[in-house]
Amino acid sequence: MAKKEQSNEKMIAQNRRARHDYEIEDTYEAGLALTGTEVKSLREGRASLAESFISIDKRDEVWLEGANIPEYLNGTWNNHAPKRKRKLLLHGAQIDKLRRQIQAKGYTIVPLQLYFNEDGRAKLKIALARGKKEYDKRQALREEQDKREALRVMRYKNMHARG
Numbered sequence: 001m002a003k004k005e006q007s008n009e010k011m012i013a014q015n016r017r018a019r020h021d022y023e024i025e026d027t028y029e030a031g032l033a034l035t036g037t038e039v040k041s042l043r044e045g046r047a048s049l050a051e052s053f054i055s056i057d058k059r060d061e062v063w064l065e066g067a068n069i070p071e072y073l074n075g076t077w078n079n080h081a082p083k084r085k086r087k088l089l090l091h092g093a094q095i096d097k098l099r100r101q102i103q104a105k106g107y108t109i110v111p112l113q114l115y116f117n118e119d120g121r122a123k124l125k126i127a128l129a130r131g132k133k134e135y136d137k138r139q140a141l142r143e144e145q146d147k148r149e150a151l152r153v154m155r156y157k158n159m160h161a162r163g
Contacts, residue, residue, distance in 0.1 A: 008117075008118040009115045009116065009117055009118070010115060010116045011113060011114075011115045012042050012045055012047050012113075012114045012115055012116065012122075013047040013048055013049045013113065013114040014049065014112070014113045014114075015049040015050065015052070015110065015111050015112055015113065017050070018110045018111070018112055018127065018129065019112075020132075020140075021131065021132060022108070022110055022127070022129035022130065022131055022132060023129060023130045023131075023132055024112075024127045024128075024129050025107070025127070025128045025129060025130060026127065026128040027112065027125055027126065027127045027128075028090065028094055028098075028125070028126050028127070028128075029123050029124075029125055029126075030062065030088040030089060030090050030123065030124045030125075030126055031088070031089035031090075031121065031122070031123060031124075032064070032086055032087070032088060032089065032114075032122045032123070032124055033086060033087040033088075033089060034086065034122055037071070037072040037078070037079050038069050038072075038086075039122060040072045040074075041069050041070055041071065041072045041073075042069060042114070042116070042122055043116075044072075044073075046069070046070050047067065047068065047069045047070075047114055048067065048068040049067055049111050049112075049113070049114060050068075051066045051068075052064060052065065052066040052067035052068075052111050053065055053066055053108075053109075053110065053111070054088070054108075054109035054110065054111060054126055056095065056098065056099055056102070056109075060092070060095050060096075060099070061087060062087070062088040062090055062095055062098070062109075063085045063086065063087060063088065064085070064086045064087075064088055064111060064124060065085050065086075066083060067083070067086065067111065067114075068083055088124060088126070098128060101128055102128070106130045106131060107128060107129070107130055108128075108129055108130075108131065109126055109127070109128055109129070110126065110127055110129050111124055111125070111126050111127075112125040112126060112127050113125045
């Protein structure tokens with residue numbers, strides 16, 4: 001994986017299954033329309049993207065569904081629903097491009113990570129992805145294990161070469 005650029009982004013949640021289950025084609029950064037208690041709950045680092053997905057409705061609005069942002073512990077009667085639909089903020093051209101591409105066979109939009117950017121705004125990194133077949137997943141795991149084993153052997157040889 002590529003190294004993360006030096007920035008002041010504060011990671012809140014990550015969807016690790018997405019990179020395992022999908023082949024990532026293109027990524028986008030989307031803003032989130034949140035309520036006050038949702039932002040406070042996110043600042044505490046409480047969120048999960050595990051079972052979430054992205055949908056585009058008939059009015060060309062993009063929604064994050066199934067993401068769990070637990071209720072704010074110090075909230076009052078106006079606390080938010082933990083698994084409500086949340087609107088994503090994207091440019092119209094990006095939405096059109098995503099709509100065209102998900103109509104193609106096998107493409108979907110998956111959430112990758114939820115974070116606060118330098119300005120303190122909550123952002124969601126989403127990706128246009130194609131589902132992997134089972135043998136592709138096994139092949140990717142095998143390649144990762146081979147790479148790890150090669151690094152381990154090189155590290156072992158380097159340690160004994162110095163001594």
